[in-house]
Amino acid sequence: MHVRTEGRTWTGTGLRFSGLGHYFPRNRRFHDGEVTVGGRTYPPGAADELGVRSLHVADEDETLEFMAVQAARAALEDAGHDASDADLVVLANWTDRQWIPEIAPGVATALGAHGALAFDVCGACTGFVHGVQTAAAMLNGHPGWRRAVVVAADRFTRRARPGTRGQLVFGDAAGAVVLEKGDPDDPSGLLDSVLDCDSTEADTVAARPPEGWLRPKPELIDLAVRSSLKVADNVLTRNGLKTSDIDWxxxxxxxxxxxxxxxxxLDLPREKFLTNFADRGNTGCASIPIALSEFSRSGVLSPGDLVLSTAVGSGWYYGGLLYRL
Structure with missing residues (x-):
């Protein structure tokens, strides 16, 4: 069964990313030469072939809640706001799911966002898209709310089955944005979002008890490419844009x-394809916000840039965001 969730055009709502933040765990593993991890030794060049030169591995004290709080604090500081200014805290995560309580209330408490509604979303690696779209809908629908903190955090290293090459690709991180109502006439901001689901492909990637290790099927790559292109075409077409119109x-x-x-x-020039995959690995739902934060701080991304972000994840979910920084 294919379920289509119609996207929302946010143009004219004044919603924008007013702050960006990220957190990388202290332990950074470099893949120089021979790499031994999880009881298996990989020969020199194995990591180069996969495209990941280094990644971060969270220590035991760097819990998911801890990482999320650090990223959220950085985003709030970047936005020039105190946590008490937040009306909503949305946490996206799939690697550390638990029964109850949800993790977001603990994040909100640690931040000092005591008046905020706080809850978790999942959506696997589309979690950031899911979180932003959910927060946008709630801010737009609640006249008294102005500001949401959307955090995406995953400890992906814990979902790599020992002895697989996922150990050379999966990394840990947290990223956050402050989504805020601003001037509706401001041309910058969140322009569009979409999140779709094709449940017939739900088992293409799975991580089930008791170990929770990721188990992808061989058709994952083709499905991920097709889904990403479908999202991009959908968002660009309905906004009257071509690939050449986007900056990144x-x-x-x-x-x-x-x-x-x-x-x-997409016939996209390589220089317009922007990720920190080579230095941070695949960090699950945190991948997009950590890249936005890191590249904004380094000056690669600039105010006014038109950005398209696409994501796919187990479920099978595929979605995207169009926004001007």
């Missing part, structure tokens, strides 16, 4: 084969 594609990165398929399918 900042996607959720999967692996080098998916990247190449998306670039070729």
């Amino acid at each position: 594609l900042v996607p959720h990165p999967g692996n080098n084969a998916i990247h190449a398929g998306v670039r070729d399918g």
